[in-house]
């Protein structure tokens with residue numbers, strides 16, 4: 353990690369945890385061509401200029417999965433410095449959405465209770481332990 357990385361402004365990222373009544377959550381696999389391709393993450397993406405973080409969340413879920421997020425509670429924020437970016441992740445939990453996930457960008461996804469998929473994005477790993485205590 354260099355000082356140049358630390359001094360860059362963080363990029364805001366909206367991340368959504370869809371949670372079923374039985375506690376299962378939806379994970380997606382990062383597509384080829386992106387940094388950390390093949391790693392598992394919660395669906396989401398960067399906030400565009402002029403958007404609120406919740407609007408970015410709704411847009412990303414519609415674009416990637418064809419899901420309309422109807423409501424979500426802001427849960428926690430995590431900052432992480434990768435080699436490719438300094439990100440500020442805004443994690444939301446949603447229990448209210450419309451539609452079934454579709455693989456609109458060719459990515460794999462899976463409903464998980466026990467978290468058997470790997471590898472996971474480094475900044476997302478601690479969240480899984482926190483979710484189990486929810």
Ligand SMILES: Nc1nc2c([nH]c(=O)n2[C@H]2C[C@H](O)[C@@H](COP(=O)(O)OP(=O)(O)OP(=O)(O)O)O2)c(=O)[nH]1
Nearest residue numbers: 365367393394395396397398432437439473475476
């Ligand atoms: N969606 C998501 N991103 C995460 C998680 N954990 C984590 O460190 N990130 C990081 C990886 C990326 O650096 C950043 C998300 O940016 P991205 O490149 O996937 O976003 P995007 O879809 O808007 O990408 P693009 O338009 O630039 O292609 O946040 C997570 O659980 N979900």
